[in-house]
Every structure is written in structure tokens, then in C-alpha cells.
Amino acid sequence: MLILPELVVLGSALLFFAVSLTGKPQPQLLRALALFCGLAVLACACATSRMEGLLFFTSYSISPFSQLFKVLLAGTFIFVLISGQRLTSIAAAVQAEYYLFLFLSVFGLMLLVSANELILLFIALELSSFALYLLVPMRDDSGGLRPQMEAGIKYLLFGVIATGFMLFGMSYLFGLTGTTSLATMFNAVQQGGMPPLALVAFLLVLCGFLFKLAVFPFHFWVPDVYQGAANETVSFIATLPKIAAVALLIRLMQLLPPGQEPFLVLFFAVLALTSMFYGNLCALVQDDIKRLLGFSGIAHAGFILLALLTLKEEGYGLAMYYIGAYVLMNLACFLVLCAIAQKGENLRIADLHGLSKEQPILAFILATGLFGLAGIPPFAGFMGKFLILTEALNRGHLVLVVLAVINTAIAIYYYLLVVRAAYTVDATAKSTETPPPSLLTTAAGITLVIAIIIVGILPAKLIALASDVVQRLG
């Protein structure tokens, strides 16, 4: 019962494997099936959300923390599936495999948030990553330039390097502590004081997750993968792995014995600031909307690090709140992008011209997502930023906070450029009219808008919940 969501995900993946063997399945049927399986996963995740327990010789822990993240992953996955309702940029012949790998990746991420053991952690991370490495080049080749191949290779190579760092760190941790169990690992270290090498090893392990979160020196894959992969795939890459990465960063930070705070703060502060400045400044000059969102994601990762570097449970809870808000707003943007891109093509900012006249609902959803990402109240992005800034200033990081708010001012410009394209510029002789979005897309979009506003104006319960599950983790 405890691992019901994981079992359902795995079952769904196997189901799609079976379907992929049957020749040519109906695309409509596949999508309905995927959505059904996704809903089943969400239902199971919700049903098991209050359970606790240790499985498989304590290597697998079911805690409120892991279960909350599983609900978040499953819920996000539903919206990703809805964004991919048309899935125009994946060849019909491989759509069953596409879903197979999507579910496998979700499976890996769900294992990841429950992993209590270095080996399991590594396997789960690789399982989720390799599925994604395969999803990226699955895009239908329309232009003949094969950017998806380049993107896939880049993703793979950078990912493998990050994993290499991580494995290297893990080997040191094992060598220093003699155990691979996360729970008991640092107990051994603590008795003799934390050796500097253990800290280095620990940071190397973090690299794997900083890569997933696209923090500054680990971000090189972001723009090209975002541009090269199909819109639907990117909406997955931009959301689910980041949720899991935040979960694992919190989990690992929680384990760290005290004594190294100044160095850790400095380390994270440098990464946070460089991520913010790099992401925001690069986003200013982007023309491709997916690239723009990729760079904005780097900047937002910097904000999450700002929450983590408070090194307190409250800060970790806020990081959870922030990633949840970020995912909601990103989903809103990608939902609209997938709905507008008729043939699954990449959209440039100029392609949005006249959107507010032709598709007022889509334009509204997009604007909500973008204003949210920009951090304008009353949307969730503002509350997340505000809470993190308050917490960071409370810990005395004044300079960091000032530089972070300057970054939000920079960021407004490029978000506004996209909104401007959708709202103020009229379409210039468009060849194809965008058909109205499907009912499902509209409903999902309006749900997201409402969620973004509710999460933004009534955060009290959510941050209480988040800091509660983090506290019970320790």
C-alpha cells in the first residue's frame, strides 16, 4: 500500500510498453489512456499522502515530506499531459514509447523523493534522467536541421558529467562514513567532527541536483534543450525534475551536521546570485519563448537557493512553496505555448502578436503566468519572493536581498515583452488562424490561473504545511 503510487506509475509504464508492441495504436486513445493513468497516479498519491513507513531494509522512506512531493509530482504531471493533448511534434509511430518514457521518468522521480540510500538515489536519478535523454530527440524533424539531436546529445553529455561528479562525491562519502544509508551517514561523521573532505563530497553530491534545477554553473544544457525539445517535452523538463531536485536538496541539506554554515552560505550565495544575474540578463535578449523561459528558470533557481541558504526549516519550507508556485506559473505558460503552436513549432515572441484578440482566454492565462513569474502581486510568484526575501533578510543577508530585488526589476522587462507582444501588437497578416483551444485546455488553464491566485493570496496554510513536513523529516 505504501508504494501504491509508484506501483501505479510503473504499471502504467509497462502498459504503454505493451501498447507499443501492438503496432499502430490510435493517438486519441493513447492520450486518453495516459490521462487516465495520470489521474490514477494522482489519486493514489493523494490516498497515500498521510502514510509513513520505512521499506526495503530502511532504504526507502515514506514520510509526509516524500508523499507531499509525490502529490505535487503527480498533479504537475496531469497538467503536462493536458498540455500535450495534441502532441503534434511527436511522430505517431513512437507516441506509445513517448508515454512509456514519460511514465518511467515520473517513476524515477517518485523513487528519488523517497530514496533513503545513496545507491537508490543514484539509480532513481539515472532512471528519470535517461528517460528524459531519450524523450528530447524524439521530436519530429520538421525543419531538417535536427536541433533535437543536438539538444539530446548536449543534455546527455552534461547530465552524465554532473552524474559523474555526484558519483565521485558519493564514493568519498562512502569511504569516509562506511555506509550508504542517508539517515546514519552523518552520525558517524559527526562524532569526529566534520572533515573538510566530507563537505566537499557532500557538495559534489548536490551537483547532480543543482544540474536538474539548472543552477548557474550547471545550466549549460538549458537553452538548447528547451529550444530543441518538443514543447510538450519541455513542459515536463521545466517542471517535474525541478520539483524532485528541490526535494532532494532540502533532504540532503537537512542531513548536514552543523559547523560549516559560513562556507555553505557563501557557496549558495554565489551560486544564487550568479544564477539570477546570468539567467535574467541572458533572458533579456531572447527571441525564442522557450529559451526565454529556460533562462528565467535559471533565475528562479537562484531564488530557490536563496531560500535554501537560510539553512533553517522555515527556509526549506519556503523553497517548497516557491517551487510549487513556480511550477504552477510555468505550467500556465507552457499550456498556452503548446496550444498556440499548431504544428508543434518553436514560438518566437513575434508569433504571439494579436493573441489577445484572437484567443483572449489563452492570452489571459499566459499573462497570468508571466506576471506571476515576474513576481507581481497578487500572484503566487510575488508571495514566494516576498516570503523568501523576508526569511533571508531575517538571517541577515541584506546585500543578497538587495541584489535579488534588483534582479526582479530586471526580469520584469522580458516578461513584459512577451505580454506586450500578446496584448499590444496586432497580428500582421497571419497565414493560419489559431483554432480555439479545446475545452480541456481551457479548463486546465483556468484552474491554473485560479490556483496561481489562491496560492498567492492565501499562503498561510501552505507554508505551515511545508515547514511542518520539513520539520518532521529531521
Added chain:
Amino acid sequence: MNQLLINSGFPWLNLLVGLPLAGALILLVFGKDTISRQLTLIITLVNALCTLPVLHGFDSSNTAFQFAHIYTWIPQLHINYTVGVDGISILLVALTTLVMPLCVLASWTYINKRITAFMVCLLVMESAMIGVFIALDFVLFYIFWEFMLIPMYLLIAIWGGPRKSYASIKFFLYTLAGSVLLLVAIIALYLHNGTFFIPAMMWREYGQLFQLLIFLAFFLAFAIKVPMFPFHTWLPAAHVEAPTAGSVLLASILLKMGTYGFLRFCLPITPDASMLLATPLLWLSIAGIIYGGCTALAQQDMKKLIAYSSVGHMGFVTLGIFVFNLHGLQGAMLQMLNHGITTGALFLCIGMIYERNHSRDLAKATGLGPYMPWFATFFTFFSLSAFAFPGTNSFIGEFLVLAGAFAHKPALALAAVPGALLAAAYMLRLLQKVIWGGVNNPDQSKLSDLGLREILVLAPLLLFVFWIGLGPQPFLDYMNPTLNELLQKLHEWQQGQQGMSLNWIF
């Protein structure tokens, strides 16, 4: 905290904020272009009527915040939904609810595409603007303050003039960039006091440097909103490109938020820094008055002319605030109202011309007088008011400000007087050209005079022009106790802090 608040019965203020918001939601869901105008007019009128019990029930002898309500919002950070009005904010709330129905009426025929969306934006704006004036919790204030940018941006960006793209983005970026440091200041104040409750932050002992930094963060946000002289460049662009209702809202309400911020936050929270930096601020105000006047004199675009005159008028307001005496503060408050009424009315007038001949060019609008007698009458009175002709509202305001400035430093008042002259020059130039023109007026005989709707839009504003001009006492009564208390505390503070302020060379 409780002695600062009077909790009285029905939550009128919540209604004032909530009603337009609810109306906007209803319009968003069920709105049809055919009925949304009527519905919006009804909502804004009801909201204006709901202001009356607040005005009536307000105890002007009491300096506490009235009609206050507190609800817990985010307990982890001690954030509450706290609202209330005092003598400073109540008149601004009333001004907002008065102007809104007029904006709806003024857009009745001018806005003919996407009417529902326009009305939704107007209603959301009303909610946010009232929210800014009544919020007593700093986070709540900041949320309203920033949120307002979105509907205003859309008003300019969708229904604006030819350069709407540029103007709207400039407006948004300028005001937002100015207020990001305000957020840091708010958080810093919270960490110092342990609460976001605004009155609890006032008159506290902060370090000198802390105050100075807080003040500068406040100043940047508010000075851009006012706009004070070197930060004004977004204003003409936004005013010119915005639709009439947008220009009116900008001029009448949004600009007041900056000066409201100075009065509400800078003076009581950072009194030392305010007094320390008062002199340069006063001279900036003077620079704004003169600069705004000179630039207005040279404009060919009527909206731009009024926009630059706003820079000058708002200079009088900041001048009145930073002389720190009763006349100055009274004048500043009155001038805030006056500017809202008069400049709002002038923008409405220009909008009416624009609806007829589709141009804001002064040369194309000359010699309207013979063909539009009603218009000429209204326009004349509003123009007289704009340069503070005795008997109109602005005369009282500007007189009080100048009196306060004389009491503070005669040189200052002398420097401001040319501004008043300039105002007469540019307004009379506008008036002369529009009503009479010259020998080569374009043919205006096809233009129709104001209809009943347009007369209804302008008449209430004209009423207030003369009411404040001839009998300002009721308005002063509302604000006097609060201003008196503010000044008294400021002077007590000054006594306690003798010797700490720097002497400036001026």
C-alpha cells in the same frame, strides 16, 4: 495597537474594495459588451454612494484610524488584513469613488472594442486604488500598490494611442523598478518591529543610517509615482497614450499615491531622515514646478500640456508636505484633491475634443468656442482652476502651500511664485487657442456641442471646483486633526532630537 483603531459596525471599507472586485469577476464570467457599461456604471455609482456613510460616520475630531477591521491573514509572519481610514486617506478614498463613475461615463462611446475587458480593468483598478489608501498593513499596501500596475498597464496597452506599446512598458518598468526597494524597506521595518502594522512602525527609534536608507527606498518609489522632477519622464508618455479614462485615473488618483506615501510613511516612520533631506526635496519640488510650467508652455499636444502641468502641480504638493507646517500640509492635502478634480476634468475635456476631431493637436482644436458653448464654459472654469484663479479650488490649495512655504523660508516661496505665473501663462494659452483661436482656425462648424452624458460627467467636478474654492472648511475639517497630530508629533520628535540634523547651506 488597539487604541489606534476604532472598530465600528458594518465593514464599509471592505465593501468599497470588494464590490468593484466582485463586479469585475461577474463581468469576467458573464460579461457581454451590451450590458457591461451599464453594469459597471451601476457598480461604481453604488460604490460612490457607499462612500457617503463613511464620510458621514467619520469622526473628524478623532485622530485614530476609523472604520477599521482586522483579519488574520498569514500568522507566521504576523501579516493581517488591516484596513482603516484617517483624515489623510478618507478624502482620497472619496475622490477615487467620485472619479470612477465619471470615468465609466467618459468611456461610454469612446471605447468601442472589447468593452467588457475595459470595464473589468476599470473595476479592478478601483479596487486596488481604494485598497492602497485604506491598507494599514504594509504587505497589504504593497500588494495593492503593485497589483494596480497590471490593470493600468492593460488600459494603456490595449486601448491606448499609437505609441501605446512604448508608453505602457515604460510606465510599468519605471513604477515597478522604483518600488522593488520599497519591498526591502518594508521587510527591514518588519524585522525591526515584528509587525507589518503600519501605525506600529511610526515614531519609533531607528538608527540614523537605518532611517536614511528606509527613507531613500521610500523616496524612490514615491517620487517616481508623484512624479517628482527628475523621475517624471514616464508621465507624459503614459498620459498621452492612455485612453481618456486611463489619463484621468493616472492624474486624479495614481499620482496622489506618491504624495500620500510621503505623508503616510516618510514623515512618521522616518522623521529624522525626512527633516534631514527636506531641503533638497523642497528644491526639487521647486524645480518640478518651474520645469513643468516651462515645458507645458511649449507643448503642441494638449494632453502633453496637461501632463507637464501635472508635474508642476504635484511639485506644489511635495513643497507643501516638506515645509512641515500646518498650512503647508493643509495646502498639500487640498492640492491633492484639487489636482485630482481639475486635472481629471481637463483630461476629460481633452478627451471630448479628441472624440470629435480625433486629434490631440492644439492647432487642430482652435476656435471651438462658437460651436461648443457648453464645452467652452466648462473648459474655461477648469482652466481658471488649473492656474489657481481666486474663487476656484486650486487657489485655496496653492495659497496655503505658498503661505506654508513663506513661513518655512521666504526664498522658497519666492522661487515657487514664478511657477504660479507660468501656470497662468500655459493655461491661458491653451484656453485662448481652444476657445477663440486665431484668424486661420480650421473649420469647426461640424462639431457638435456636449451631450447630456458629457455634461453629467463634467458637472460634478465643476461643483467641487467651486465648493472647495468658496467653502473649503468642511474639507479642511476632515484633515485638520490628523494633520495637527502629525505635526505635533513631528515637532515633539524634533525637540527630542535636537542637534542631530545637519544644516544645509540653503
